[in-house]
Amino acid sequence: MPRALTAALLTLAAAPASAESLDKVSFGTNWVAEAEHGGFFQAVADGTYKKYGLDVTIVPGGPNTNNRILEIAGKIDFFMAANTLMSFDAVANNVPVVTVAAMFQKDPEVLLAHPETKATKLEDLKPLTLFVSKEGMTSYFQWLKSEYGFSDKNVRPYTFNPQPFIANPKSAMQGYVSSEPFAVEKAAGFKPTIFLLADYGFNDYSTLIETRRDMVDKKPDLVQRFVDASIIGWYHYIYGDNSAGNALIKKLNPEMTDALLANSVAKMKQYGIVDSGDSLKNGIGAMSDERVTSFFGKMVKAGVVRPNLDYRKSYTLRFVNKGVGLDLRPKN
Known part of the structure; x- marks a missing residue:
């Protein structure tokens, strides 16, 4: 796209661009459509991407x-990486991708406990049976061991089914703050106690926009607009x-209800x-840089990543920290 046309599109953001002028862009998510991807669907549904000269197709992820892989192969342009550890892993395996923005300042990972445990801090969960996924065991749980002294002996496999947790009042379960607490409350009739790991020092970024290095090198203007x-x-x-965003999410994933979507947005704000x-x-x-360096140090201490990893290759600050959209935040 000519630079003059790009400048006009950005200057006249209120006027939708013509179909002929739009750059076609594909963005792959890492799971089925849900509120945790809401901002991307909103930008499609309300015409924001078009105002920036983009015709964006969101390719939902899922279990299969x-x-x-499609991003690396050049089949899609951008990918929604789960967290900073995924970016570190790309460097470790010489995968030619780079993180260009972090949509979530906090990882939504939580541990949930029954109210009757009277747990008030993270350390109170150490004696409980802990339902942790395979992915959790190789990431945040290693940090829990190194920082808080948690033990493998209390861990049981978490299969993304809350029933074992609900049935055992002396247990804790992993989840996302925006979904699992709501699901437990609906299924069991009690509000679980929530421990957001980010508030205890697990300071990675989450819901990252990732692209190939050649996109950054050859099409920086397109990356910036996206x-x-x-x-x-x-x-x-x-x-x-x-x-508009929620309507598109529900169209792609009919299991998303208005109540679940509203709860997820409320929790993300809270x-x-x-x-x-x-x-x-x-x-x-x-x-x-300071935040990524801090998290890298914690992961080295926990034995999750190698100390000689060139972690700074995993991201760039070139496209963020520009104050875009600050005027849209409510003043009160």
């Missing part, structure tokens, strides 16, 4: 879909009228998942 429009989409989804910390000053999507 590997969109990252990042900026996605940021605007998240402001609209979290703080504005998100009905816990500062999308907008907190650095994003309050630099805008949604913000990242910092």
